[in-house]
Amino acid sequence: MVLAISFLEAPLKFQAPGITIPLGLGIGRLVFRALNACELALAAVVTAGLLLSGGGPGGSWGLGGCALLGAVALLLLQLLLARPLVTRRSDAVLAGQDPGEHRSRAHLLYVAFEVAKAAALGVGAIASMVALAALTG
Template structure:
């Protein structure tokens, strides 16, 4: 990749990675341990935070795609960019709507068992973290 595109792709990738790690793997689980945070309050906060995170992720993915497309990328960079974007798209298209429907029901007062959709989200999020690490390193060293 040319130097400018590689620097942009690396920076955007590591900002995206940092946001995912901070929100999904630190903030989300810890908020439910805070004193006075009930499940409905935690869900309400989580929906706002994840909506903002996902919008930011989509914007970062677009910037990343443009940087990669204009930078004479290697095949590895192209594949890792596509994998990262596709994982985000899968979360937004398939898992988030299911989680939103479930949280609507919980916020309406229904008592529901634990959700397996969260496990899918975490699995996709973990795969995305690995893809972003690989992409960031590859973009900066290719």
């Protein structure tokens, strides 16, 4: 979901015919609100699963579990730090107070969190599959 929405849908929507910056921002707000809700729900499931497993950073969680918890932490930081800044900027653009012609530092921060989160999810998934393969022979 992160890869499809953040790195495909978000930039491509602005290339569609007739899409203005305000219209694209409005669509983006809806899409990212839904994405973040799904991410939070999945993060809760992953966190609960890891906590119920009885492992720990040095135990059965291994690299996969630690990377997945890192992705959860990045998501929370992104929502607490970067999202409000991006929302403030998009509010200004939608109110006509900012032309929105260039990416803001807040947007670049948000993108940096997306890249880091995608990397953590990739490492977590691969490490978890390798660990599972080792357990099942």
